[in-house]
Amino acid sequence: MAGAVNLLVQSHPINSALSLIAVMASLAVEYLLLGAEFLMATQVIVYAGAIMVLFVITIMLLNAGKEERTRGSRVALLFGVPGVLAGALLIGWTIVVHSNTAAVPIGALKGDPHGIAQLLFHDFLLPFEVTSVLILIAIMGAVVLASRPEAVVRGARKDAE
């Protein structure tokens, strides 16, 4: 929570990135408490390890500095922020007051890789394959988008020879 709030408060993006890493790490611990060991590992490796590294690389690549004050949208501040706060409060109130959930014991669930793999490769096989295609597309898209225009042409010309 502290990390999340800090993300909002910080003005330099690198600081925001670091606080996000902190959030993810704490989330990993939460998963462990809930008995999802595989997910904890995945969270640390994929999220904190790969995605956040990607973010940090981009920030450093583009030399992002402190945010400047520009005239933003009044609408966002006028409608959006109160809306979000109201929504969140409403959800919180609903959960706390009206839900009838029992307590969750620590580590109750068997979140072992074997069980997840069982599900993944039997029941959820199709989504699994589709997401792999999705990753492929994302890679190609990123390559195309981020390349310099001349690089593409040079590459094409090199292929033609």
Add this chain to the structure above:
Amino acid sequence: MTPQNLSPLLCTIPLLPLAGAAINGFFGRRASKKAISTVALVFCGAAFAMALFIAANFSSAAAPYSYEFAHWLRSGAFSVDFSFYLDQLSLVMLLVVTGVGFLIHIYSVGYMWDDDGYYRFMAYLNLFMFFMLTLVLAANYLVMFIGWEGVGLASYLLIGFWFTKDSAAAAGKKAFIVNRIGDFGFLIALFLMIQHFGSLDFTRVFAAVQPMPWEAHAGVLTAIGLLLMVGAAGKSAQIPLYVWLPDAMEGPTPVSALIHAATMVTAGVYMVARSSGIFDRAPMAMLVVAIIGTLTALFAATIGIAQTDIKKVLAYSTISQLGYMFMACGVGAFSAGIFHLMTHAFFKGLLFLAAGSVIHGVGGEQDMRKMGGLRLYMPWTFLTMSVATFAIAGFPPLAGFFSKDEILWKAYSSPSGSWVFWLIGVITAFITSFYMFRLWFMTFFGDYRGAAAHETHDAKHVANPVSHGHGDDHGLPHESPWVMLGPLFVLALLSVVGGWIGIGGRFEHFLAPVFENVGLMQPPAEVAAKGTETLLTLISVAAAVLGLLLAWGLYFKRPLLPAKIAEGLGGLYRAVAGKYYVDEIYSAVFIEPVIEGSTTILWHGIDQGVIDAAVNESAHAAREVSDATRHMQSGNLRSYAGWVAAGGAVVIAYMVWMGIR
């Protein structure tokens, strides 16, 4: 040729001139004048020949003939078809229309030869013949209405024939619009007929009227009769819808002769005579007809004595004579009215054609004050026009005497008539004689006053090259070519002998089967002594002679006297010369307010204020709305996100609320 075979021929009569009109109309532009004339004359002549053929084979016993040409309307119990009908009344009208029409076609060949729109003129003439014949041969009121409207159209086209002239175009418009007002009355009468009789066929309507009682008070039949009279007043130029006829003189003279003397304006009389069964049962309507006719006769005659344009005198004379015909119909003497219609066609047609010849001869001048002494230059025209003048004044043994005398006698003696009608009729006869002989003396006697017009004539000729039909000789007045004189002679002959058909009541006897149901319900006419009739005849002849003497005295013996009298009378003379300012009154009372109302209310108010404004304002509103909403498309990512978040919050709240309920 059995009588039954005549029926199919009926439909060919109107269609022949229609074919001529179509050919001349479509192909005449590039055809030679000879070809155009041939087509027009052949088709019109064929119609006339067909009419003669039918007349020769006509058998009173087999009349009426009817022939259904095609189906038309069928709606529930009401049906009306394109049917033609021939009985004695239609036969008389048919012969008059085709005969006089054919003569005028021949005359037009000479009169309009040099005009640029020659093919148009002949096409319109044939078209007019088609519509008039449809009107006369119709078997039901609706087909008659087609002809009725059609002749109005032809009249508009022909009056405004020289449409580049503003006054001619305006006159055509005026004729059509005033006719239309009359047609409105006619239409309402048709609707009433459909409502009460369920049909518009002559035979069925009159059969339905037969058993109906005599309407002592106003009822359906009176309403129908009055409305029909409104239509007739519009078409036949009676009070109050006569104002178009003097203006119609803007058209070429053959048009004035054909349409506004011999045939079209008589359509109203024909229609009233055809509807005699209805009028007979509605004495109030008949009285109105008689009053209108009599008043119009007197009124128009008084205007005629102060006119200086030769055609205008004849126009007012036509209105006056039509008044006589309506007076006859109004007192129940329908056959007398038709008799006068026939003779009037002869001598009025002749008068107009001869006037055209005069105008042609003096090079386009129509003002009588600038004519004079023309009997030396145009002897044949003088001869024929004199015959017509004596005929219209009612001198025996010419045609006008017989028919006019018949009307006056019936006006006096008929059960629906009264001595008041007779007296006004005699006075009008006197005035008619006076102004006709005034015209005669001013035009043909004395010294030729047109010398001064010669200088202006050339200028006028150059400025207005289509104002008269010839383009060659200038200089002294000259006689007209034989193609124009021929019809004059034929009509003169008819004006002489045309009345003899009425001697001994032969004409009335011939038409009797048509009017056999008239007057059945009234007390029989008192058989007045023969002496009374002779006395009345002598009085009417005396009136005619008096008119001649007065005109001789004023316009021959002492030509300067009329001007002094006019000055002496001052305002009265000016009122008469100004046609009693009726046109001005109509303009102020009816036309100006309508134009004013149209401009302010309809144009500015509704058209611009409501309709245009609605369209403009809706476009404006669309603009405003889009102007307001386009701020949402700011391109700013955060505002989009803000909207999404706000909307999401609303949805969450709704779902929570639903969940809690």
Add this chain to the structure above:
Amino acid sequence: MVPLSYYLVLSGILFACGVLGFLIKRNIITIFMSIELMLNGVNLSFVAFAAQWHALSGQVFVFFVMVVAAAEATVGLAIIIAVYRTRETLNVDRVNLLKL
């Protein structure tokens, strides 16, 4: 024994922080990070419910969410780099060429 509602409230708070960050921040990369934060919050609630109902498919779904988040982050950052090249700015308020 932690009541489930605590986990859910925390998830909600994380999500709300993510949305707020999306609305408030001006740097596009920071905005992206807020998106990741939102996804994480959702993941937490999935795992919490999976633990309560003893259903492993909840965790499998989290797995898929992570995969998608990875792909999306990749492409998104590539777009940011491309936009930076043309507009020379990371300020989202400046990238408003879609304005009417």
